[in-house]
Each structure stands twice: as C-alpha cells, then as structure tokens.
Amino acid sequence: MGLFKEGGEHRIQDLGDDQYSMTISIPADEDGRMARECPSSECSPGYFKVTSGTGIADGQNVAYCPYCRHEAEPNDFSTQEQIRYAKDMALREAHKGVNDMVRNALELGSSGKKKLGGGFISMEISYDPGSLPYVHRPFEDEVRRDVICPHCTLDQTVFGLATWCADCGEDIFLTHIEAELAVTRLMLEDVERRQTQLGKRVAAKDIENCLEDAVSIFEAAMRAIVRRAMTVRGDSADQIESSFKKLGNAFQNIDRTQKELCSMFSQDPLEGAISEKLKSAFEKRHPITHNLGVIDRKYMKRAKELEQEGREIRLTTHEITEVLIDVQMAISLTYEKLIKIS
Ligand SMILES: [Zn+2]
Ligand SMILES: [Zn+2]
Incomplete structure (x- = not known):
C-alpha cells in the first residue's frame, strides 16, 4: 500500500x-474571504483577498493582481x-x-x-x-478595503490603492476611490450624533479628520494617476523617482497640483473645474494638521481674506461634504485626461 x-x-x-x-x-x-498574493516579487503590497462565490463563476483560467495586473493561473496567487x-x-x-x-x-x-x-x-x-x-x-492581515467590481461582481479586499479587478482584470481605480470617499462620507454623517453624545470638541476633531482624509485621498489618487501616466508614456523608473522627489507634497495643495500637472504633462486637466471653496478647504487643513489646530499667522491672514469675502473660517460638515464631491470630480477628471485618453 x-x-x-x-x-x-x-x-x-x-x-x-x-x-x-x-x-x-x-x-x-x-467573512468568507480568501487571501491571495501576487507571484511577482517586485509587486507591492501584492496582497489581497477575494470572496468565493462572487466574480467570474466558472472556467476561470487567468486571474490578475489588483496592483500590477500580473496575469497568472488562479492557483499561482496562493499566499x-x-x-x-x-x-x-x-x-x-x-x-x-x-x-x-x-x-x-x-x-x-x-x-x-x-x-x-x-x-x-x-x-x-x-x-x-x-x-x-x-x-x-x-x-492573514486584518487591515482591509473592500470593493465590488462593477464589471464582474467580484467582492475583493485590497490594501492601499489598487487599480485592477482580480478576476476580470478591468480598470476599477475609480471604484476604489469612490469606496474610500464613501468611508469618509459615513464618518461625516455621524458627526451630529457624536456631537450630541461626546461634545463639540470631539465633533470638531471629527470634521478636521474628515478634511484630512479628503486631502489624503486626493494626494494618494493624484500620485497613483501621475505614476501610471508616466509609466504609460514610457518614462524610466529613475525618471519617475526623481520627479516624485521633486513633487514632495505638492498634491496637498490645489494650486500647486495644477502647476505640477501642467509642467509634467503640458496640460492642466483641472483647468476651470476647481471651485475656490475646494482650494480654501485644502488650505484650512494645513494649520489644523501642523499646529494641532492652533492657527498660525499665515492662516490668520488667509482667514481674514476669506472673512472679507463673507466666507466661513470654521470647518462645517456641509463644507466637507462638498469637498468630498469636488475631490471625486477632480480625481475622475484627471484620470480621464491623463489615463483614459493616453
Ligand atoms: Zn502584483
Ligand atoms: Zn471584475
């Protein structure tokens, strides 16, 4: 035997x-999710999850990495x-x-x-x-972002910003962005309840954090789009790295974002599409993050200008709700112009 x-x-x-x-x-x-790992050793983070029973039902011979779109047999994605x-x-x-x-x-x-x-x-x-x-x-890890592919219904979990559906290989970058913004929107919708329960200071901090999230999502999305657009047009890895060094935190500010995009791609995808409200909301973030909410002289100058224009200095949930809408629009627009058309 x-x-x-x-x-x-x-x-x-x-x-x-x-x-x-x-x-x-x-x-x-x-939750019925199974961990997967990209076979490519250069891929980062390379780790994701898929839910059995969603996505491509049968006869799947090839699966994709959501981060680098590496193609391989589904079995090759074992962790x-x-x-x-x-x-x-x-x-x-x-x-x-x-x-x-x-x-x-x-x-x-x-x-x-x-x-x-x-x-x-x-x-x-x-x-x-x-x-x-x-x-x-x-x-397996516990930090997760869940998203359902609008093309093949695969329910997948990724870490960081991903681009591709693990089952059908379609570009679902904007679906990921939408899911990220939806989380911030949910937090924002809960501010009133938290104010009643935990007080004004907590509510104010919640709103500040939501603005912080909106700026982070904008920055991460812009970085991902720019990196991809540069790769697509054939820039070398070295060129991309040095451009990113020069960029620093430019994407945390709307004017600087537009200026940098213009110099990198000889076009400003956001021209005429950005409201003053979005710009000033992004500018309010700086003193909040770097000064623990203690307003600095430069900010006071800006705040006075805003006040003279009859606008609110304090952050409100309504303002951040609009910021989220504008951020989504700005990301989609940049994506259309730099990725979809190229
Ligand atoms: Zn990969
Ligand atoms: Zn899909």
Whole structure:
C-alpha cells in the first residue's frame, strides 16, 4: 500500500510512481474571504483577498493582481501562508499513511497490539501512533478595503490603492476611490450624533479628520494617476523617482497640483473645474494638521481674506461634504485626461 490512502476529504488520487494528487481547500476568513498574493516579487503590497462565490463563476483560467495586473493561473496567487498550510495538511495525511503502514507491517490489527511467540517467553508489541500534528490555519492581515467590481461582481479586499479587478482584470481605480470617499462620507454623517453624545470638541476633531482624509485621498489618487501616466508614456523608473522627489507634497495643495500637472504633462486637466471653496478647504487643513489646530499667522491672514469675502473660517460638515464631491470630480477628471485618453 502507498503512503496516502485514496479518496477522503482531500480527494487523494494515486497517480502511480509515488505521485499523488490531493485537493486541499484553503479556509476563508470569517467573512468568507480568501487571501491571495501576487507571484511577482517586485509587486507591492501584492496582497489581497477575494470572496468565493462572487466574480467570474466558472472556467476561470487567468486571474490578475489588483496592483500590477500580473496575469497568472488562479492557483499561482496562493499566499506563502496558504502554501505552508497545504504542505502541513499533506504532511498530516502522510503521517496517517505512515501510521497505517507501521500497523500493517507489524500486523497489529486495530487494537494496535500483538502477541509474539507463546509458550515460555511472550512479548507484546504495541505501536502508539501519537497525535496527528496540529495544523495552524493560515494567518492573514486584518487591515482591509473592500470593493465590488462593477464589471464582474467580484467582492475583493485590497490594501492601499489598487487599480485592477482580480478576476476580470478591468480598470476599477475609480471604484476604489469612490469606496474610500464613501468611508469618509459615513464618518461625516455621524458627526451630529457624536456631537450630541461626546461634545463639540470631539465633533470638531471629527470634521478636521474628515478634511484630512479628503486631502489624503486626493494626494494618494493624484500620485497613483501621475505614476501610471508616466509609466504609460514610457518614462524610466529613475525618471519617475526623481520627479516624485521633486513633487514632495505638492498634491496637498490645489494650486500647486495644477502647476505640477501642467509642467509634467503640458496640460492642466483641472483647468476651470476647481471651485475656490475646494482650494480654501485644502488650505484650512494645513494649520489644523501642523499646529494641532492652533492657527498660525499665515492662516490668520488667509482667514481674514476669506472673512472679507463673507466666507466661513470654521470647518462645517456641509463644507466637507462638498469637498468630498469636488475631490471625486477632480480625481475622475484627471484620470480621464491623463489615463483614459493616453
Ligand atoms: Zn502584483
Ligand atoms: Zn471584475
């Protein structure tokens, strides 16, 4: 008999010549999501999750990395942790097989004991198979961003900003952006309740944090779009790196964003599309973030100007709600002009 018993939960098949095939199902997390990892060693973060039962239903021969669009068989996206798990499960089966082989070789029978000899001397052999090795379930990260592909319905989880659907390979960058902005919108909708429950200071901080998030999403999206547009037009990795060094935090400010895009791509995708409200909201962020809300002289000057124009200095939920809408519009527009058209 062989090392592995055919059939069973792992559907083991003896292929001859000591070759076996075994199907090991990888456990999903508590939400039914399964971790995946990009086979490309250069890809970062390279790690994502997909929900079984969503996306391309059957006959899927190729899957995609959401970050770098590496194409490979779905199986090739197993994580290191899952490979370890599968090996441990195979080892566990082998362990069972060895137990049976020893038992059979010694003709111990199911009692695991046998009497040898007889008469004068008798001796008892017993074989204690010991407990089977414990198999750890794959350990996976918990930080996550969930998004459903509007093209193939795959429910997937990514880390950071991703571009491609893991099942159909379509560009779903703007769906990711929308999902990010939706989270901030939800937080904003909860401000009133938190103000009632936790007071004005907490509510004010919540609004500041939402503005901070809106600026971060804008900056991250712009960086991703610019990087991709430069790659598409054939800039070298070195060129891209040095441009990004020069950029610094330019995308945290609307005027500087427009200026930089203009010099990099000889066009300003945002020309005529940006409201003064968005610009001034972005400018309010600076003293908030860098001064723990203590307003500096430069900001006071700007605030006075705003006041003279009859505008509010204080941040309001209404203002940030509009910021989120404008940010989404600005990202979509830049994306259309720099990616879709190129
Ligand atoms: Zn990748
Ligand atoms: Zn898809």
